[in-house]
Amino acid sequence: MMFETRYETMSAAELALIRMERLQSTLNRAYLNVAHYRRTLDGAGILPEDVRSPADLQKLPFTTRADLEKGYPYDMFAVPLREVVRIHASLGKARKPIVTGYTAGDLKAWARLMARFLTGAGITRDDVLQISFRYGLMTGGFGFHSAAELIGASVIPADIGNTAEQAAIMHDYLTSAIACTPGFALILASRLGELRINPKSLRLRRAILGAERLGAGVRSRVEQALGVEVFDSYGSSVVLGPGIAGECSAHDGLHVYEDFFIPEIINPATGEVLGPGEKGELVITTLMREAYPLIRYRTGDITMVQEGACPCGRTHVRLAGFFGRTDSTVKVKGTSVSLDRLREILAAEGVATRIQLHLCREGAFEKAVLLVEIGETFFFDRMRDQKVFIEKLEKNLHTGTGLHLGVKLVPFSAFRGDAPVVDERDE
Amino acid sequence: MLRLSNIHTYYGNIHAVKGVSIHVNPGEIVALIGGNGAGKSTILRTISGILKPASGTIHFGSDDITSLGPESILRTGIGHVPEGRRLFKGLTVRDNLILGAYSRRDRDRIDDDIDAMERLFPILKKRKGQIAGTLSGGEQQMLAMARAMMARPGVLLLDEPSMGLAPIITAQIYAQIKALNLGEGLSMLLVEQNARLALNLAHRGYVVETGRIVMEGTTGELRESNEIQRAYLGKGYREVWE
Numbered sequence: 001m002m003f004e005t006r007y008e009t010m011s012a013a014e015l016a017l018i019r020m021e022r023l024q025s026t027l028n029r030a031y032l033n034v035a036h037y038r039r040t041l042d043g044a045g046i047l048p049e050d051v052r053s054p055a056d057l058q059k060l061p062f063t064t065r066a067d068l069e070k071g072y073p074y075d076m077f078a079v080p081l082r083e084v085v086r087i088h089a090s091l092g093k094a095r096k097p098i099v100t101g102y103t104a105g106d107l108k109a110w111a112r113l114m115a116r117f118l119t120g121a122g123i124t125r126d127d128v129l130q131i132s133f134r135y136g137l138m139t140g141g142f143g144f145h146s147a148a149e150l151i152g153a154s155v156i157p158a159d160i161g162n163t164a165e166q167a168a169i170m171h172d173y174l175t176s177a178i179a180c181t182p183g184f185a186l187i188l189a190s191r192l193g194e195l196r197i198n199p200k201s202l203r204l205r206r207a208i209l210g211a212e213r214l215g216a217g218v219r220s221r222v223e224q225a226l227g228v229e230v231f232d233s234y235g236s237s238v239v240l241g242p243g244i245a246g247e248c249s250a251h252d253g254l255h256v257y258e259d260f261f262i263p264e265i266i267n268p269a270t271g272e273v274l275g276p277g278e279k280g281e282l283v284i285t286t287l288m289r290e291a292y293p294l295i296r297y298r299t300g301d302i303t304m305v306q307e308g309a310c311p312c313g314r315t316h317v318r319l320a321g322f323f324g325r326t327d328s329t330v331k332v333k334g335t336s337v338s339l340d341r342l343r344e345i346l347a348a349e350g351v352a353t354r355i356q357l358h359l360c361r362e363g364a365f366e367k368a369v370l371l372v373e374i375g376e377t378f379f380f381d382r383m384r385d386q387k388v389f390i391e392k393l394e395k396n397l398h399t400g401t402g403l404h405l406g407v408k409l410v411p412f413s414a415f416r417g418d419a420p421v422v423d424e425r426d427e
Numbered sequence: 428m429l430r431l432s433n434i435h436t437y438y439g440n441i442h443a444v445k446g447v448s449i450h451v452n453p454g455e456i457v458a459l460i461g462g463n464g465a466g467k468s469t470i471l472r473t474i475s476g477i478l479k480p481a482s483g484t485i486h487f488g489s490d491d492i493t494s495l496g497p498e499s500i501l502r503t504g505i506g507h508v509p510e511g512r513r514l515f516k517g518l519t520v521r522d523n524l525i526l527g528a529y530s531r532r533d534r535d536r537i538d539d540d541i542d543a544m545e546r547l548f549p550i551l552k553k554r555k556g557q558i559a560g561t562l563s564g565g566e567q568q569m570l571a572m573a574r575a576m577m578a579r580p581g582v583l584l585l586d587e588p589s590m591g592l593a594p595i596i597t598a599q600i601y602a603q604i605k606a607l608n609l610g611e612g613l614s615m616l617l618v619e620q621n622a623r624l625a626l627n628l629a630h631r632g633y634v635v636e637t638g639r640i641v642m643e644g645t646t647g648e649l650r651e652s653n654e655i656q657r658a659y660l661g662k663g664y665r666e667v668w669e
Contacts, residue, residue, distance in 0.1 A: 017430070017450060018643075020432075020448055021448045021449065021450070021633075021640065021643050022643055024446065024448055024639075024640060025633075025634075025639075025640045025641050025642050025643050028636070028639040028640060028641045029641045029642065032636070032641065047445075047446075048446070048639065049433070049435070049445045049446025049639065050446075052432070052433040052446070079653070079654060082653075083653035083654060103652065103653055103654075104651055104652075104653060105644075105648055105651055105652050105653075108648075108651070109648075288644075290642075290652065290654070
């Protein structure tokens, strides 16, 4: 099933034609209305009209997260604030927030793109969709919400938290599909067990996942624990929210909505554009975004383009899953944590030794432990003193990141390899 | 079917069109909207060969018509109803129609087509022998469209068909444009300062600002854009600090 067959199955030639026109109008608008783009294009000696073919895109400078942070709060907006009908922002104390805006047209377009994903995942007006994404400054809940309403599904805006209650809702309200993070799906499954609800007694048929990297291990655990078909999606709260790419019933990669976005895969070190089948950083250019156009935005997400045509009939290119981040950032319990930020927080207490973040699951719950190499400046003879020091570090880390991280002071020999993150959540 | 890629056109020293890429699909009405002097008419004149583009390409079907002269372009099937109609004002209505067919080789079919035009625009039949300059504004606009149709175009370029006409006459003209599109499946590229009219009639549109396309979308999408509502539909206003 498709929501917009005409666009989703567009021929390569027609797609190329409208993408070029939309790229040019996006560049013109960005150049006229956003000082940052005017500055960077002028700096590179490029006029918007110098982009005459898809290959010319590579002449344009990248836009980085740092560029967007500098624009805080509204400098990257391409329309006056009075034309903005929605404002979202990235959360997390680890970094400076990025504030994005949506015109009424942006919101409609967003709903359409997500409706393509939901329809591709088999959601219809007959479904009861429980949306267990955060409704708030972050984009998650809203992106799913308006699309599900557009399709005409019965929407339960469950938000996150209250997992026991949510498990009961899932059972009592006859939820047929749930939209949430992979981690949340596993927690719900374990709550069902505690409530002695047999997953087979549920109407639940589909799990529509997003906001976190979905590994094969977690995918099959969700499938088995909830007895559902799993559909993965990709989004970025900076670019739009969920709705950049979504998995279809072929379960072989995520289709990028190419009439709205130009994806490029680059070598993160050199900026060189890579071909299909080569892993690299995903770079996104928006084609229809009114309030917040992005030109060659470096998402930091590592992926690759899947070759070949998809049996589902969609012509839009597919991303073959995600393989981590270019920076040392990981998502823990849905919140981005940068290792550099952790180091900063520790440095404030005089800790400058090596660290390693261990992530695993205890049952359905994510557990994060930070190993800190013992240094001479904070070596304690008395256990009591060490305990007080560790508690102080844990408290500061919580204040600084919003996450509860257990700290262990250990010799470097206790580290597992020398990678900054050991992620065993998918095992 | 009609496709412009990266067109640049100069008007004397003025760089009036800067890298414009647009297309019109078969059977589609596409509107170019934008303020006075944005370059909309220049784009139409470039397509019909009255102005030569400095760079870029224009394709009609599979033909590259970029370097053709106005007469050859007309012969490939692109009709142009210019701003201000440009009728042969001293000639009769019928003579104007006959002259509209001058590029055609199938001379024997011309009388049939005049009959067809008179059915489409019944007022022209009534005014058959009248001198074009003595027609009312609305009648002149109909004659200009009928004259362009006499060349049997595949796509019609319409430049400000509502210009100088009373609202009720404009509504009639627009109804006839719509009928041409529905009845004959004729593609059209429409330039209008009256964005509301254009967006109500067309399927898709482009917004032109200082010689560049700054937005593309279905007319439904464009109608809802706040930017367009403010700038071209006269809703709201720009604050000083904006």
